Amino acid sequence: MMHGMGRYTRAEVDEGLAHYDEVVAECTRSGDWAPFADVFTEDCVYTEHAYGVFHGREAVREWIVGVMAPFPHMRFPQDWVAYDDENDAVIIGIQNVLDHDGQTFGFPNWSRLVYAGNGMFSSEEDVYNPVRDAPRVVGQWMKAGGKLAAPVPSVAHG
Numbered sequence: 812m813m814h815g816m817g818r819y820t821r822a823e824v825d826e827g828l829a830h831y832d833e834v835v836a837e838c839t840r841s842g843d844w845a846p847f848a849d850v851f852t853e854d855c856v857y858t859e860h861a862y863g864v865f866h867g868r869e870a871v872r873e874w875i876v877g878v879m880a881p882f883p884h885m886r887f888p889q890d891w892v893a894y895d896d897e898n899d900a901v902i903i904g905i906q907n908v909l910d911h912d913g914q915t916f917g918f919p920n921w922s923r924l925v926y927a928g929n930g931m932f933s934s935e936e937d938v939y940n941p942v943r944d945a946p947r948v949v950g951q952w953m954k955a956g957g958k959l960a961a962p963v964p965s966v967a968h969g
Contacts, residue, residue, distance in 0.1 A: 817899035842883030848872030858936040880961035899926040909952040916952040918944035
C-alpha cells in the first residue's frame with residue numbers, strides 16, 4: 812500500500828514544530844500567553860476537550876490568555892513526536908508541568924497539530940483527561956505551596 816506525502820516536507824513540518832516549541836517556551840518564561848495564538852493561521856480551529864472548540868486565531872488568543880492566567884509559567888515538555896505525513900500533522904506527547912520549590916507536578920496530554928505552511932498551524936487538538944488529572948495535579952501543587960496567579964476559569968460542559 813502506497814502512502815502519499817502531504818503538501819509539506821517533514822523538514823518544513825519539523826521547522827514549524829521547532830518554532831511552536833520556541834513560542835511556547837517563551838510564553839512559559841514570560842507568563843504572557845498572547846503570542847501563542849500567532850503560531851496559528853487566522854482561520855485555525857483549536858479543539859480543546861475540556862473548554863470547547865475555538866474558531867480563528869483571535870478566539871484562540873482570548874482563550875489561552877484566560878486559561879493560562881492561573882498558571883502563567885506552566886511548562887510543556889515533550890515525551891515523543893509521531894508523524895502523520897499524509898495530513899501534514901504531528902502528534903506530540905506532552906506533560907503539563909507545574910513547578911514549585913524543585914518539585915514538579917504534571918499530567919499527560921497528546922496534541923495533534925496540522926501544519927499549514929509559513930511556520931504556522933491550521934489546527935490543534937488537545938486530548939487528555941482533565942476531570943481525572945488536572946484537579947488532582949493542581950491540588951498537589953497548591954498543597955506544596957504553588958500559588959494561582961488568577962482564579963481558574965470554569966470548564967465548559969456539554
